[in-house]
Amino acid sequence: MKIKFLIFIIAISSSVTFIDAQERTKDTIDDQVVNVVKPYTPTISDAFKIKDTPKLTDSNAVKKKAVKYNIFSIPVASTFTPAKGKAAKVDKAKAVKLYDNYASLGFGTYTTILGEVYLNHELSNTENVGGYFSHHSSAGGIDGLLLDDDFTKTSLNAHYSQKLRDFSWKIGGGFDLQTYNWYGLSQNFFGQAEADMIDPGHSFNSFNIGGKLKFEDAIIKDGSVLFRRFGDNQDSGENRFIAKTSFDVPVQDQEITTEFYIDYIGGSFDKDFNGNSELKYGNVIFGLAPSYQLKQDDLTVDLGLKLVYLNDTELSDNRFFIYPNIEASYRLVDEILIAYGGIKGDLIQNSYYDFANENPFVSPTLFVGPTDQRYRGFLGLKGKLSNNVSYNIKGNYYSEEGKALYKANDAQTSATENYQYGNSFGVVYDDVTTFSVAGELNIDINRNFTLGIKGEYFNYSTDTQTEAWNLPDITGSVFLDFQISEKWYAGASAYYVGERKDQLLLVGSLVFPDTTPITLDSYFDANAHLGYKVNDQLSVFAKVNNIANQDYQRWLNFPVQGIQALAGATYQFDF
Numbered sequence: 001m002k003i004k005f006l007i008f009i010i011a012i013s014s015s016v017t018f019i020d021a022q023e024r025t026k027d028t029i030d031d032q033v034v035n036v037v038k039p040y041t042p043t044i045s046d047a048f049k050i051k052d053t054p055k056l057t058d059s060n061a062v063k064k065k066a067v068k069y070n071i072f073s074i075p076v077a078s079t080f081t082p083a084k085g086k087a088a089k090v091d092k093a094k095a096v097k098l099y100d101n102y103a104s105l106g107f108g109t110y111t112t113i114l115g116e117v118y119l120n121h122e123l124s125n126t127e128n129v130g131g132y133f134s135h136h137s138s139a140g141g142i143d144g145l146l147l148d149d150d151f152t153k154t155s156l157n158a159h160y161s162q163k164l165r166d167f168s169w170k171i172g173g174g175f176d177l178q179t180y181n182w183y184g185l186s187q188n189f190f191g192q193a194e195a196d197m198i199d200p201g202h203s204f205n206s207f208n209i210g211g212k213l214k215f216e217d218a219i220i221k222d223g224s225v226l227f228r229r230f231g232d233n234q235d236s237g238e239n240r241f242i243a244k245t246s247f248d249v250p251v252q253d254q255e256i257t258t259e260f261y262i263d264y265i266g267g268s269f270d271k272d273f274n275g276n277s278e279l280k281y282g283n284v285i286f287g288l289a290p291s292y293q294l295k296q297d298d299l300t301v302d303l304g305l306k307l308v309y310l311n312d313t314e315l316s317d318n319r320f321f322i323y324p325n326i327e328a329s330y331r332l333v334d335e336i337l338i339a340y341g342g343i344k345g346d347l348i349q350n351s352y353y354d355f356a357n358e359n360p361f362v363s364p365t366l367f368v369g370p371t372d373q374r375y376r377g378f379l380g381l382k383g384k385l386s387n388n389v390s391y392n393i394k395g396n397y398y399s400e401e402g403k404a405l406y407k408a409n410d411a412q413t414s415a416t417e418n419y420q421y422g423n424s425f426g427v428v429y430d431d432v433t434t435f436s437v438a439g440e441l442n443i444d445i446n447r448n449f450t451l452g453i454k455g456e457y458f459n460y461s462t463d464t465q466t467e468a469w470n471l472p473d474i475t476g477s478v479f480l481d482f483q484i485s486e487k488w489y490a491g492a493s494a495y496y497v498g499e500r501k502d503q504l505l506l507v508g509s510l511v512f513p514d515t516t517p518i519t520l521d522s523y524f525d526a527n528a529h530l531g532y533k534v535n536d537q538l539s540v541f542a543k544v545n546n547i548a549n550q551d552y553q554r555w556l557n558f559p560v561q562g563i564q565a566l567a568g569a570t571y572q573f574d575f
Contacts, residue, residue, distance in 0.1 A: 097536050099572035106541070106568025110561055111139035114568065121575050131158040140181075142559055146195035147183040147423070151360075154178075166216050173209035180204075180360045182423040184557035189411050189506050190421055198418050202364075204356055206230040220247045230267075230353040234364035238267030238352045249290070258290040263349050265368075266313065273365040273409060273426060275416065281368045282313040285349060289325055298331035308347045310370065321347055324375060333383070341379040348373055350404055355427060359406050361555060363424035371429075372401040390442045398434040405430060405469040408556050413508035422504050425555065431463040448483035467501035467517050470555070474498030474522070492528040502556040523552030542567045 120130035140149035159172030181200040210226035223245040231237040266282035291304025304325035323345030348371040380394030411422025438456035455476040460468035476496040505513040531541040549563040
């Protein structure tokens with residue numbers, strides 16, 4: 001208790017003393033003014049620098065221990081998703097609507113009618129059915145003729161196809177009807193009196209049916225069959241059957257591509273040209289053509305041959321032929337310069353159908369037989385001058401035995417048939433060798449402009465005939481297509497055919513017939529067309545043929561129509 005009291009007395013005394021000292025200091029210190037003579041300029045020596053790592057003198061300092069550690073790399077799934085790049089937007093052209101069907105109809109001078117209808121319908125993903133109809137006719141009206149010159153050509157075809165997993169097949173058939181006139185009456189021999197006794201009408205009709213078969217990944221690649229019946233209004237008839245197949249024959253890890261075919265023809269004409277007896281013809285051809293393709297760097301060679309067996313069913317004659325079938329190409333400068341050549345041969349099956357389609361003014365009194373093309377050699381250069389310009393230069397040499405040549409039938413003063421007035425053509429056969437040089441240039445600047453130019457020179461050598469009848473010495477053609485705008489389009493074509501030789505004899509006259517060959521003048525035929533697209537489905541067009549209005553003769557005494565104009569419309573549609 002005494003100690004606590006003593007501590008309290010000392011604390012009270014200290015507080016009184018501190019308060020008294022403050023009062024004395026406040027009373028004795030007065031305010032004074034301090035004048036600075038020179039400002040303070042510190043120096044480095046005035047500073048006291050503290051060391052980063054001070055030196056310790058403590059003997060009890062604890063030393064640090066070395067720490068060892070390992071880092072374990074553990075993959076961690078990232079949730080970061082980078083943003084995908086986006087292509088710059090490009091203005092797309094409007095997609096062109098394509099239609100499966102179309103119909104076209106046009107009318108023109110010489111009372112010309114031109115019509116076409118094409119139909120195609122997809123029954124399912126694997127089945128298609130379609131058809132085609134065409135008609136071209138003219139009432140004629142060529143100046144200076146004594147006989148009618150009208151003609152009609154009508155064709156109707158239909159087909160059905162199916163595509164399965166391992167193969168596809170197609171079957172189809174059709175009917176054709178053509179009418180022409182033997183209007184090429186020579187007015188040097190006959191006049192209106194004889195013309196009034198002539199009925200120049202001649203019509204052809206044909207029916208065909210056939211099918212095709214194609215396999216996927218099989219030894220037999222494809223096959224086809226065709227049967228055609230052809231006849232006319234003069235009691236002529238012809239049957240033809242063709243079957244073909246191709247397959248690969250494996251030989252020591254190599255494949256030999258082989259083609260096998262059968263070609264049968266049989267027909268008859270009511271009488272020969274002089275009206276004496278019936279003409280019959282018929283033969284069957286068996287052909288086998290194996291070939292092997294060899295490729296090495298820029299060289300490609302097709303090595304093969306063709307074996308042909310001919311059985312003449314009318315003459316009871318059998319013959320066997322072996323033809324070369326070799327072709328090679330070598331790239332001298334990539335696509336710019338390619339050299340190619342080869343030698344081939346074949347037994348060509350001639351037919352009344354082919355003769356009538358090439359020359360519709362033939363008489364129904366023909367002798368029909370095959371042509372032995374012993375060899376056809378060719379050598380050429382082709383390539384591209386630029387991305388838009390391509391060319392092809394080629395030389396050919398043919399050797400043909402029994403080549404068919406069209407020759408005017410003799411004009412008879414005592415004619416009893418409508419085709420015996422020198423106004424029809426027959427077929428003669430001769431051994432002919434042909435040398436030709438051909439050139440071709442194609443310009444495709446863009447999708448809106450294409451241009452093609454072709455030309456060929458011929459030189460013939462015959463065995464028994466005086467001339468290579470009706471074969472031209474020069475041919476040429478030019479084709480042009482131009483898309484003027486989105487709506488307008490145009491095109492043009494021109495053909496040039498050089499001089500040909502023919503012969504017309506007047507038989508039965510007291511005057512000895514003139515055997516001098518007749519030279520048919522060369523001719524140039526230019527054509528053009530213009531079209532306007534009204535909408536996606538409807539377009540209108542106009543055509544002009546024989547613009548130069550040339551009165552030329554394609555065949556002796558058969559002049560063609562002059563300038564012709566035609567206009568019409570085309571409509572596209574879907575079912």
